[in-house]
Amino acid sequence: MTIRRTFFFDGLGVSGGVVLGPAFVIETHGAESESHSLAASEVEQEVERFQDAIERARVEVTELGRTVAERIDAQQAAIFDAHAVLLTDPHLINRTIKGIREERKNAEFIFWSVTRDIGEQLAAIGDSYFSERSHDLYDVSRRVIKLLRNQQNNDGVAVPPGSIIVANDLGPSETAQFHREQITGFVTNSGGPTSHTAIMAKALSLPAVVGLDYITHYVRNGDFLILDGTQGKVILHPTQQMIDFYREQAVQFNRERETMAELRSLPAETLDGVRITLEANIEFAEELDLVAAQGAEGIGLYRTEFFFMGRDKLPTEDEQEEAYSTVLKAMGDAPVVFRTLDVGGDKISMTIPMAAENNPFLGLRAIRLCLAHPELLRLQLRPLMRAAAGKKLHLLIPMVCGLEEIAQTREHLREVREQLMSEGTQLPKEVLLGVMIEIPSAALQADMIAREVDFLSIGTNDLVQYTLAVDRVNKMVGHLFNETHPAVLHLIHRVVTAGNAAGKPVTVCGEMAGDVMHSLLLIGLGIRRLSMSPSLIGPVKRAIRSVEMKALEKIAAGLLCLSTAQEVRTALQAQIGNLF
Ligand code: PEP
Ligand code: MG
Numbered sequence: 001m002t003i004r005r006t007f008f009f010d011g012l013g014v015s016g017g018v019v020l021g022p023a024f025v026i027e028t029h030g031a032e033s034e035s036h037s038l039a040a041s042e043v044e045q046e047v048e049r050f051q052d053a054i055e056r057a058r059v060e061v062t063e064l065g066r067t068v069a070e071r072i073d074a075q076q077a078a079i080f081d082a083h084a085v086l087l088t089d090p091h092l093i094n095r096t097i098k099g100i101r102e103e104r105k106n107a108e109f110i111f112w113s114v115t116r117d118i119g120e121q122l123a124a125i126g127d128s129y130f131s132e133r134s135h136d137l138y139d140v141s142r143r144v145i146k147l148l149r150n151q152q153n154n155d156g157v158a159v160p161p162g163s164i165i166v167a168n169d170l171g172p173s174e175t176a177q178f179h180r181e182q183i184t185g186f187v188t189n190s191g192g193p194t195s196h197t198a199i200m201a202k203a204l205s206l207p208a209v210v211g212l213d214y215i216t217h218y219v220r221n222g223d224f225l226i227l228d229g230t231q232g233k234v235i236l237h238p239t240q241q242m243i244d245f246y247r248e249q250a251v252q253f254n255r256e257r258e259t260m261a262e263l264r265s266l267p268a269e270t271l272d273g274v275r276i277t278l279e280a281n282i283e284f285a286e287e288l289d290l291v292a293a294q295g296a297e298g299i300g301l302y303r304t305e306f307f308f309m310g311r312d313k314l315p316t317e318d319e320q321e322e323a324y325s326t327v328l329k330a331m332g333d334a335p336v337v338f339r340t341l342d343v344g345g346d347k348i349s350m351t352i353p354m355a356a357e358n359n360p361f362l363g364l365r366a367i368r369l370c371l372a373h374p375e376l377l378r379l380q381l382r383p384l385m386r387a388a389a390g391k392k393l394h395l396l397i398p399m400v401c402g403l404e405e406i407a408q409t410r411e412h413l414r415e416v417r418e419q420l421m422s423e424g425t426q427l428p429k430e431v432l433l434g435v436m437i438e439i440p441s442a443a444l445q446a447d448m449i450a451r452e453v454d455f456l457s458i459g460t461n462d463l464v465q466y467t468l469a470v471d472r473v474n475k476m477v478g479h480l481f482n483e484t485h486p487a488v489l490h491l492i493h494r495v496v497t498a499g500n501a502a503g504k505p506v507t508v509c510g511e512m513a514g515d516v517m518h519s520l521l522l523i524g525l526g527i528r529r530l531s532m533s534p535s536l537i538g539p540v541k542r543a544i545r546s547v548e549m550k551a552l553e554k555i556a557a558g559l560l561c562l563s564t565a566q567e568v569r570t571a572l573q574a575q576i577g578n579l580f
Contacts, residue, residue, distance in 0.1 A: 009208050009212045012478075013232030014191075014198035017207035017252040019184040020243060022355035023170035023223045023236075024163035025216060026170075035109035036101075038165035046100050053147040058087045060143065062330040066276055092118065092137075108148045115141040119217065138217045144269075159183060164227050165369045166219045169210075169473075170197040174433075185227040187234050189213055192478040195346075197289060201229070202281055202533035205290060210474050211235050234310070260538025264295035268541045274549040276523060278541060279335075279531040281509055285323055288330045290534040293493065295306075295541075298334040300531020301396070301457065301509040302327060303344045304380065305349065314351045316382045324387035335394055337434065337457070337507075337531075342366045346473050352376065366399030371408050383417045396457055400435040407453050409433070424462060438462035438510075439458075443491040446498035456499050457531070460510025464488055482565035483512045484572060488524065489560060496526035507531050516543045520576050521550070524556025546580040 038046055065080030085279070086092065090115060093389060099110035119137050159165070159182040169190040184206060191197045191210035201208030207229025219225065219236055226246045230253065270274045279300030280291045280398055282315040284307075291299065305324055307315055315323075326338055343349045344365020353373060357363035369375040384393060397409055413431065420427060437443050438459035462485060465472040467487050470480045482488070499506035507529040512518040514532030519540045522530065530540065555575045562568050 006238055006242070007218055007236040009209075009215050009230050010220075011187075011209040011212035011215075011234065012191075012193065013207075013209050013229045014193050014195075014210040015186075015201035015351055016230040016253065017205070017391060018230065018253050019164060019207055020226050020238075020246055021162050021164050021184050021224070021406045022160070022249070023187075023219045023221060023225050024183075025219055025221050026165065026167035028161065028393050034499065036106050038104045038106065039106070042147055043101055043104055044088070046107050047097050049148070050087070050096060050100065050111065053088055053107070053144050055142065056091060056147050057144045058084055060147075061087065073566075078452050082136055083143075085146075086137060086140045087287070091306050111141060112145060116220075123188050128347065135349060139213075164225050165218040165260075166216055166225075166371040168216055169195070170200070180532075182187065183253065185221075185229065186210075187212060187215060187225070187227055189216055190473075190475050190490075192473060192475055192481060195473050199281075199511070199533070200283065200533060203287055205533075211224065211478070223291035257535075257538075260542070261293065263541050264293070265547075266541070266545065268544045270523075270544055270552070272550060274306070274547045275528075276544050277507075277529040278537050279337075279507070279529065280534040280537065281531050282327075282534070285326045285330075287534065288327065292330070294534040294537040296334075296534055296537055299331060299336040300507050300529065302336060302338050304338055304343065305347055307396045308341060308343065308349045308351055309352060310346065317379065317386070320380065320383035321387045324384055326385055335392070335397050337394040338365065339396040339398055339436070341370055342378055344369055361465065367397045367405050367409065368399065371405065374412055377409070378416055379410050381413060382420065385416060385420055385428055385431075386425060388428040388431075390429055393428040393431045394434065394455070395431060396434045396436060398436045398459070399438060399462070400449070402437045402441055402445065403448060403452060406433070406435060406449065436462075436509075437495050440467050440491060443467075443495050446495040447501065450498045450502035450504045451467050453504065455505045455507070455508050456495060457507045458492060458495055458527075460488070460492070460508060460512040463491065463510065464512075468492060483515075483518055484521075484559075484567075485565040486560070486563060486568060489521075489568065492522065493560060505529055508537065515541060516540055516580075517572055517576055519543065520552055520579070521556055521572055522545060522574075524554075525560075526556075543580045547576075551577070551579060574580040 032344045044551060061080045061083040065084065093112045099114060103110060109399050110390055115137060122137065132282040161182050163183055164185045164187060165183050166187045169188050169511045170186060186197050186201050186206065186208035188197050188210045190214055196209055196212060197208055207227050209227060209229055209232050212234060215234065223236055224238065226238050226242060228246065228249065267279045277297050279297035279298040280294065281301040281392055282291060282299055283303045307320065323352065324338065343352055344354065344363060348354065364372060384395065397405065400406060410433065417427060432454040434455035434457055435442065436457050436459045437450060437451050442449060443463065461472055464483055468480060468482065468485055470477045472481060496506050506527060508527050509531040512522065514536035516539050519530055520543060532540065559568050559571055562571060
């Protein structure tokens with residue numbers, strides 16, 4: 001019997017809950033589950049295909065090394081020299097070729113098993129130098145496997161039910177292809193609190209730990225894991241004692257979740273009677289059950305772009321109309337805010353024309369992309385109008401940086417309305433147009449913008465990113481992503497003031513809205529509508545019901561006078577933490 005060593009990993013818990021179960025490793029998937037036998041006549045061709053991939057990988061890493069040497073420094077570039085050397089390592093290459101010939105299996109499968117073997121031997125030495133070498137080895141092998149996979153067209157991922165997904169990182173297009181019933185949690189090497197793994201996990205009420213650095217190097221498909229999304233911990237090969245302890249933790253967590261469910265039908269009202277509206281953010285119509293279960297008062301943000309991801313053709317108008325109608329019908333008279341396509345940045349859709357960009361977050365994304373390709377905008381506006389026939393349609397434009405984009409969008413809306421009318425299609429009773437405030441320029445011009453639109457919605461994930469110039473998905477600067485930075489608070493305060501002056505509602509729909517402490521700070525700053533992942537509504541409501549508005553306003557006013565994010569955070573914890 002093999003006794004397996006228990007490994008402990010600490011990361012960032014971005015979605016609470018405890019689950020135990022088998023791992024499904026995304027990186028190793030192609031190598032391990034797509035092994036296939038070769039006919040004798042195919043073997044030499046496979047060896048050639050492998051050698052070709054090795055050669056292409058060598059060219060890639062040499063080129064990367066050169067670029068890094070130019071742009072960063074020689075020390076960083078040396079990593080790629082080491083990778084190039086690994087790609088000529090006879091132990092690695094010859095063993096793979098021998099394996100392909102003897103086992104008559106495809107190159108990816110053999111190469112990954114050889115990599116695993118060598119990687120484990122290196123890691124077992126227990127010396128940091130060798131463990132680093134094993135990281136390089138995995139890195140370089142993934143590159144080769146990627147090249148091999150491109151040649152043979154890998155389609156789709158079949159995840160066994162009950163799996164904990166383990167991956168380097170999960171982009172929105174990958175998460176879009178999972179089914180809720182297959183997975184119980186997410187574990188990733190990279191990612192931060194507002195990465196899409198985090199957003200998705202919260203939306204699905206599944207625990208997730210991100211920022212674990214090298215966990216994919218240790219975990220194999222089927223390995224037993226404990227995932228504690230509340231504490232940010234992952235345990236590989238746990239002992240029976242640990243399993244028993246965490247099973248109990250899982251029961252307790254679920255009990256607490258049920259208590260939250262009891263709050264479902266109670267209003268989000270402060271002790272002194274101020275009513276706050278709590279709505280849900282959704283990515284898919286599949287989340288509607290959860291929305292209802294948490295007692296959301298509407299959909300404050302429907303990220304419609306997810307409907308365009310994880311597919312190989314653009315959705316038709318009819319397909320879209322059906323999806324949008326499902327959501328509208330399920331929500332009855334409650335408002336549903338449809339955000340128009342927000343692709344670009346880290347949200348990639350294979351069906352939309354998007355060029356590679358050096359700074360995708362600052363590039364042709366969201367409304368900019370739609371205005372550059374108005375056919376895309378119309379492809380979405382038409383089914384939205386059709387789905388909301390006879391009802392109110394709330395449209396939200398992402399990434400607005402000034403007034404021109406609002407005017408241009410209105411013009412397209414007008415054209416679409418006329419076109420539909422000439423086709424005899426029934427139109428919405430009313431179209432309310434809102435904008436996301438997520439770029440500092442829009443926040444600074446909020447008074448002018450508020451006069452032009454029907455509502456405002458502050459996307460704090462991007463507002464923090466753009467105000468502080470901190471890439472929201474870059475772990476290296478994760479510690480600089482401070483929602484409590486005074487500059488951010490002042491911008492939010494400015495937007496609320498502008499919205500109030502113009503009589504236009506202001507919602508916060510970024511991740512800040514679903515964090516208990518931050519939500520109370522936002523309320524103190526004047527926000528009366530919050531939209532968040534459905535599973536966060538309960539804890540936020542419980543906190544709101546235990547505080548007085550007077551106290552929150554006083555605290556928020558005091559925090560606006562502080563000068564650093566750390567000072568704000570400390571004061572927030574000391575003052576708001578005491579209230580509930
Ligand atoms: C935001 O930026 O805060 C937001 C809600 O939009 P997304 O996270 O989808 O970019
Ligand atoms: Mg955004």
